[in-house]
Amino acid sequence: MLTVNIDNKEIEVNDGALLIDVMLKNGISVPHFCYHEALGPDGNCRMCMVEIEGQKRPQIACDTIVKDGMVVRTKGEKIEKVKRGILELELINHPIDCPVCDQAGECKLQEYYMEVGLYESRLDTPKVKAKKHIHLGSEVMLDQERCVLCKRCVRFTQIYTKTDDLIVEKRSDHSVITTFPGEKFENPYAGNVVDLCPVGALTDRDFRFKKRVWFLSHGNGICMECSRGCNLRVGHDKAKYQDDIIYRFKPRRNDKVNGYFICDHGRYSYKKENDNRLFYPFFKGEKIELQDSMDKLKAFLDKNSLVIVSPSLSLEELAYIKVWTSKRKLRLVTSLKEYIDESFEDNLLKTKERASNINATKLLDIEVVNDLEETLLEYKNIIIFSHKIAEQNFELLKDKKVINFTTTSINSDKFKLSIPIASTYEKAGSYINCDWILQKSDKIVQKELQPPTILEILGIIEDEYIDENRVWQKYLNQSPIFSDINLTLLKSDGYQLERRK
Numbered sequence: 492m493l494t495v496n497i498d499n500k501e502i503e504v505n506d507g508a509l510l511i512d513v514m515l516k517n518g519i520s521v522p523h524f525c526y527h528e529a530l531g532p533d534g535n536c537r538m539c540m541v542e543i544e545g546q547k548r549p550q551i552a553c554d555t556i557v558k559d560g561m562v563v564r565t566k567g568e569k570i571e572k573v574k575r576g577i578l579e580l581e582l583i584n585h586p587i588d589c590p591v592c593d594q595a596g597e598c599k600l601q602e603y604y605m606e607v608g609l610y611e612s613r614l615d616t617p618k619v620k621a622k623k624h625i626h627l628g629s630e631v632m633l634d635q636e637r638c639v640l641c642k643r644c645v646r647f648t649q650i651y652t653k654t655d656d657l658i659v660e661k662r663s664d665h666s667v668i669t670t671f672p673g674e675k676f677e678n679p680y681a682g683n684v685v686d687l688c689p690v691g692a693l694t695d696r697d698f699r700f701k702k703r704v705w706f707l708s709h710g711n712g713i714c715m716e717c718s719r720g721c722n723l724r725v726g727h728d729k730a731k732y733q734d735d736i737i738y739r740f741k742p743r744r745n746d747k748v749n750g751y752f753i754c755d756h757g758r759y760s761y762k763k764e765n766d767n768r769l770f771y772p773f774f775k776g777e778k779i780e781l782q783d784s785m786d787k788l789k790a791f792l793d794k795n796s797l798v799i800v801s802p803s804l805s806l807e808e809l810a811y812i813k814v815w816t817s818k819r820k821l822r823l824v825t826s827l828k829e830y831i832d833e834s835f836e837d838n839l840l841k842t843k844e845r846a847s848n849i850n851a852t853k854l855l856d857i858e859v860v861n862d863l864e865e866t867l868l869e870y871k872n873i874i875i876f877s878h879k880i881a882e883q884n885f886e887l888l889k890d891k892k893v894i895n896f897t898t899t900s901i902n903s904d905k906f907k908l909s910i911p912i913a914s915t916y917e918k919a920g921s922y923i924n925c926d927w928i929l930q931k932s933d934k935i936v937q938k939e940l941q942p943p944t945i946l947e948i949l950g951i952i953e954d955e956y957i958d959e960n961r962v963w964q965k966y967l968n969q970s971p972i973f974s975d976i977n978l979t980l981l982k983s984d985g986y987q988l989e990r991r992k
Contacts, residue, residue: 710935805920
């Protein structure tokens, strides 16, 4: 361990640490564009200049290794004049279009400009013009005029995806980001360059002009699209006279799971939360009231039934359903065949298991059936907690008496009884990812006609109050696997469970 002094503050650091990392980890403000922890230093923007005692001129913090006893100053007339000059260079050709820029409110150039206060332009020659609203490919739009040439996007495709999709074309103040001639930026992780862009040069075509970011509220969620369980920042808003709607998913940093990034498939899966939602029960094709559906469900439970669950339900839901089926003497199974997709897997984040909680079904010893068709032949009455299994086995279920718990209106009128349930981000729950990390997803969205959670419905049936906290207290904490875990204190980066086969 070494000791450095930054703005008269003594800090202990590891030998070999980068000065900019030390500053950022200790809450010391340091303007920067090109540096990113996932991509390392590049040293081209020069915004992170600091004064170091004993050095003749200011140094860039992103390329400076700390030394024992180093004295650093980020404030003062001399260094602030240097930063002001560098920022002025960045703004020389930048268009003044903040009012129509999607990055407004999240733009680092805008923030630094407001801090420095360069309100008077000294430019007496025309700004260099460049192309605007270019569709690079995937869902990425480029405005070359706004670019500060930090090259984060270029380095992302070089370092992370290793696909070299983006390049810098031309020279000097005519340099621009682009693709190779005739090529499109078609990359399953393309949306991450929009997150990396510190200004409004790269924007998301899907989110473009839909919502101002300062209207959005955010919650912490988990991606449901595969067993990686990438951490999400869920942006949603309830405008006047409108329902609470999710507008975007952004990656939330978790070094144990997904680092800084997510795949585009998970990024745009938020649309499932908004589209084709079911808010009313259907009985034999006719819309009925929720209380009526509860009465019909109670009558149905008197018969011998097969219960099928999705391996994407939360740990709390799976645990309580297991308790509930055992009490009712119902057979409980899950099927994984519908959730395996070999073509989806890659060597970055995506896995072939297209379900978020397969490891929870293993820990809870829920029976896995390899041939669901053969199992279905044994039963006339089926209770399903899985839209995907219901959809992919629709022909097999046509002649069965099916109670369908679902979030979607697709085919809901074709089963005997379809009961609407809260979607993933309308409930709190925990999930165990492919690396056996237990993670918590918060309740984020509240609909006007909010469907009940599975736990609430089963609680009504059993005449008891049950929620995710009660499941932990009453059932999960009684298991040696989960006895030491407190759901309310579950760390934001997850809890590592013992790995199992």
